[in-house]
Amino acid sequence: MTKQMDFDLLVIGAGPGGYHAAIRAAQLGLKVACAEREALGGVCLNVGCIPTKALLHAGEMMAAAHEAADFGLSFGEQKLNVQKLNGWKDGIVKKLTGGVGALFKANKVTHLVGQASFVDPHTVKVGDKTYTASNIIIATGSEPARLPGLEVDQQNIVDSTGALVVPDPIPARMLCVGGGVIGFEFAHVYNNLGAKVKVIEFLPSIIPGADADAVKEFSKAMKKQGIEIETQTKANKAEKKADGIHVELESVKTGEKRTEVFDRVLVAVGRRPRTDGLNAQAAGVTVTDRGFIPADREQRTNVPHIYAIGDVAGNPMLAHKAMKEGLVAAEVVAGKPAAQDAVAIPGVVYTSPELAWVGLTEQEAKDKGYQVKTGNFPFSASGRAMTLQQTDGFVKMVVEKDTDLVLGVHIVGPHASDMLGEASLALEMAATAADIALTIHAHPTLGESVLEAAEAVHKQAIHIMNR
């Protein structure tokens, strides 16, 4: 007879991946524990997706109040109570993280508080107690990558966590080091709150991974709002002086150096997997040089009863990817034939306009050997976008020429993130552009632009000239 284990499944980490895994496993009848050393909900709920989106909304309301003057609505002088803004944001976080705790209770998931570290392949120490489990899921997440020369103090030089606390007064000049999703979301927040913002990116293009046309359109919209963008630029060092933070910037192309002064610097140059304190070697789990724990389609590590999900398992580091992988791992543990077989993982930048995409970019499709057709529909031709006063951007659809199968959808525009659900479903269902074009979309809606982009693929969009 085998030794009785304390749990069928022990999940390490209660972020999006971890709590999804724990709850799904409990739904499937397993005895589950979830260990968390910090707050329930992980990075996404506490210091990531949720508080960032709250600040973005606040900034957009301020911008929208100005724009309302175009249709005769004025609100008088804007006054921002920074303390209240921070409090409102924190309240949302508290409500959601409390919700995770309530879901754990309702699903009878045992919440273990403390740092978890492996003792052996079936034993995990959490705090000062040890627990045994038949299966273990590693969901320890990631943390902001560091940049030598720019030491984060969370006051003047901040990472994404520090940037979530809006200072009073709002910094006059702000530098965002890193032109990825996080860099641009904070650039947008602080630009709307009144800062003069510059974004620098080491690579030739911002938002790596996004479609080149979409990035160009997005970049144009950001610049129109006053955000400065310098690509192929790096920050070497930062020094705090009486008049501000002196940052040495260097052109990657020419090697030319110059110093500029800012009131706040955000370091957003990526994230690195977090496995500190985990003692994965005690379980024989492979950790790569970069700190990732590789997993297969069933989310299994090299040790078959130990799984890895979310940021720690690899890129892209996105909450919805972690959630899916958590469900897959939990279902595999429960003996179900699950696999991480998603056609595409959507990506979103929650600025205004938003940049959202799913599937292959035009270039990626070509690189993979597809013959492609594309269709574009600009929001400037959308009646709904006009009524919302948000006509920047477009929907671009990338389609396989012969089969008409949709390979990718790239949206720059209002509510692009919400429209993306249709595109994701289209890819998962192997929809053709014709399927989308033949589907009645409500009028007037922003979503019609997806239909019109599909029509444009066939050169028969109605609201634009087809070329």
Place this chain on the structure above:
Amino acid sequence: GRQVIPAAPSVRRLARELHVDIHDVHGSGIAGRISEEDVRRAAGTPSVA
């Protein structure tokens, strides 16, 4: 080369349940789309319609 498997998520799951490699299944639908029936046929257990 082509990488898209033109099958809905539920059809892909069915293939796993029936131990069929979805890559080996011939799709009888538009654009080579693979139906539930295509998977059952590949598994040698077609359902009675």
